[in-house]
Amino acid sequence: MPGIALIEGVTMALAHELSHDESVVVLGEDVGVNGGVFRATAGLQQRFGKERVMDTPLAEGMIAGMSVGMAAQGMRPVAEMQFMGFIYPAVDQMISHAGRLRHRTRGRLSCPMVLRAPYGGGIHAPEHHSESTEALFAHIPGVRVVIPSSPARAYGLLLAAIRDPDPVVFLEPKRIYRLVKQEVEDDGVALPLDVCYILREGDDVTVVTWGAMTHETLKAASELESDGINCEVIDLATISPLDIETILESVEKTGRLVIVHEAARTCGVGAEIAAQVAEQALYDLEAPIQRVTGYDTVMPLFRLEMEYLPSVARIKDAVKVTLEE
Amino acid sequence: MKKTVAEYHIDYLQILDPDGNVQGELPAFARYPHELINLYQRMTLTRVFDTKAINLQRTGKLGTYASSLGHEAAHVGMGSAMHEKDVFAPMYREYGAQFCRGVKMSDVLMYWGGDERGNNFAGPRQDFPWCVPIATQCLHAAGAAMAMKLRGEKRCAVASIGDGGTSEGAFYEALNLAGAQQLPVVFVVVNNKWAISVPLHLQTAAKTLAQKAIAAGIPGIQVDGNDVIAMRATMEAALERARNGGGPALVEAVTYRLSDHTTADDATRYRPQEEVDEAWKVEPLERTRSYLISIGSWDDGKEQALLADCARQVDEAVNEYLATDRMPVTAMFDHMYEELPEAMQDQRETAIRYDRSGGHH
The missing domain is CATH 3.40.50.920 (Rossmann fold)
Structure with a gap:
């Protein structure tokens, strides 16, 4: 079995869930035809169509808010923020709505969405493309924050994040997107969240x-x-x-x-x-x-x-x- | 009872058509050949610079770079209409406008070369730095305009944004504020048809981007953004109106992104080559040159001399950029606050201790 890189673990998990769960939808800026600026969604729109892998207008607050709405309707949106530096308009939706929808409706509504974003420095990128602000999200009650550090954990943890009944901010360390390859079987087996x-x-x-x-x-x-x-x-x-x-x-x-x-x-x-x-x-x-x-x-x-x-x-x-x- | 309570229309302005023919009447400034030659020189310099910057990136001497290829008329039209005391809040590829305002080519190279000193413009000291988080600069321009209004100054602010940026909340918020407060600010939407890989029709169902002004109660006009005369004339009128208390305006400059989004992008993945080929037929420089030739103000000799002069200026800027050493590690801590808090001193010392350059930059 040929090895895959961390970013391919992301792609493989997305493809797996798109194949096995009709409620999963991938959305974001440039995730469709272009396959994402880092290629995390490469080939997915061709394979699953424009309604399940959606290029949205350019507005991060809109992407997050729309994901809250879709999730409240029982869908499982997996939204991509192009870079963590552009995620901040989405913070309002995560802190004001995603993290508390279940709590404030006493369980009547929930928010099983994933907000993915590449994060971190060291890739020679322009301004606002290199920050690590995971602590901002860790401070939001009701939201999980997950960071994979290997191809296998990218695959297994993203599967778990998508299947999780609550909102997950899934941050991908882009400096190691392609650093090492590892054999990962596309078996649909999730890795546990909430553990080291x-x-x-x-x-x-x-x-x-x-x-x-x-x-x-x-x-x-x-x-x-x-x-x-x-x-x-x-x-x-x-x-x-x-x-x-x-x-x-x-x-x-x-x-x-x-x-x-x-x-x-x-x-x-x-x-x-x-x-x-x-x-x-x-x-x-x-x-x-x-x-x-x-x-x-x-x-x-x-x-x-x-x-x-x-x-x-x-x-x-x-x-x-x-x-x- | 049902009746129409409001009706709107959007004007489109083109003065120089793609073949270099004048449609209608020339605005006052354009009757002086030297004014047009100046605009043409600025557009040419911008393009020569752009080509060189891409080469630098390809040879590993520059980081990711956002090309301005094809936007020269929109940018030079906007920048040349501004007064020195006005304030510009750009996005990140309006070099043609910024050079008019005194930003140096070496500043642009420093910024994309990973050095904050590129944002410390020698020329327009009050202009905002490049703005990567999309559309956020629109609010800064509105805020700067609010300061001008409160102080009763005859100045104005200009924000420049792309077609994709008009989908962001900050764009609408700024437009709405500008209308409600009648601020001296002009928003320029440089509609180059593509937001990385997303074409305009996936961004909006609106027929024009100029009409986004209507809901904010401010005038909006669509201009041929490849026509430097129309751009300059429209901007001059809008800026003069704003400076004199006439309120804000929105200008949509219709152009085309002839390049990739940035050097990190590959537009062949999502954009048909035929569309790019068509766009080259209406690009801004050739029509300006054709017109200048037709009125006897330009010829091949002048063109060759201009290209040589542009190449020399660009080379000087590149040499200045390449000769600039990296800042010391302590630069990370400089300008964080006016005075570095005591609590951060030990972090600064840690950075010095672990300096990977060994203190040699």
Whole structure:
């Protein structure tokens, strides 16, 4: 079986659900004839028709609001935001409606929609094309935030997101869209949401990360191994709600925690993880928690973007800090 | 009882047809050949620059770049009608307008080359930077116009947007505000028929984009956006009216995106070549040149001299851009606030410590 890239995992999941569930509709800007600016929906309109893979007018608030409406009618819209930098008009719909439709109607209506968006930096893109603002969405009650970091998880988690009865913001780390290939069977088997994935086991330090940063983190872990340091690397995968149990179990074993994310530091998801570990496992910790994050600055244009993104060196140093006496 | 309570129509203006013939009467400025030559020179420079920028991207010396090919008359018509003290809120491909306002070619290259200094225009200090989030700039232009109105200034603001942008809420919000408050602002919809891969008919069922003004209670006109004379004349009238308290206007410039959306796009995936070939027959430069030749104001020698001069200017800008070093890592922290908060100092130090260039840029 030939391997597929992360973005092809997305395409395969969309095609699978379009084939097996008539209520699934893919919509967004340039998702039809063009197959998406990153090609995530390539070939889907030819295969499933213009009514199920829809090019919409250019208006993100409209795309999200229309998805709320369709979802309330029992459809399963999977809407694409072209870049996370353009997602903000949709935030109103997600926070004011998608996340609370079930709650405020006491279960009479629900909102099984998925809002997909490529996110993150490191691809030499123009302004507003490189930010990581997953924390904004993690702060919205009633909305799940899911981030895959491998082709298999892109496929399995997107299937789960589409089938989930509640709204999911599904963020795709575009820097690793085509970085690695992996064999993924198109078997329609979803992966569980709301759980972390342990990417590497280790006893010395727990390192929690997600998205494209899993690659820098795994590289750091592998380099640290030659220094005799064994990291346990956890991919958060579902950013909200948080699977804190898996992290607590790991911290109980290692006594040390490093959190790595590409997003800005202040009120980033790392702060929530650190707070929960402090609340529930302070006495397991043998060293202060370390965060390796983007800075509280505007994401710079691409000449400086690699200075903004956490590097392998920064991650390794943070791990070492937790091991200092 | 049933009766008609309001009726509307949309005018279309073309002065220079695709063959370079004048239809109707020339506006005052166009009776001076040097004025037209100036516009033609600006359009030519914009196109020479555009070709070079695409080459730079193809050879890895520039990031993603949004071409202005085919939009030269719309952009130069709009920019040349503005006064220096007016304010421009562009989207991201109106180089022809911006060069009229003093934005440097090297600024454009810096911006698409991944360097914020490109947005720090030396010329129009009050113009807004390039605006990638679609249609949001329309509200900024309306806000700038509100400031001008409140201060009683004889200035106006111009927002430029594409056909796709007219689907965004911010566009309608700005139009509505401008009408309700009679703001000195002119909205220019550069209708190039395509929003990346989405053709106009999937964007709207409206027959024109000019008519979007009607619901906001402001005048709207459709202009041949490949006719620099009509564009300049329409913009001059709308801007003069706005500056003198006459209120806002919407100008739809009908043109065509002869290029891909950006260098990251491949329009052959979704657009028939025949359509592009047809659009080339009505592009803006040739008709202007034909007219200038027909009145004895242009010839082959002048054309060759102009192209050589444009190439020289563009090369100078490219050299200036290529010779500019990357900013230091601390630039990420500069201009975040007027003064960097104490709480961010340690992050700045972290950035310096892990500088991947080792301090050498």
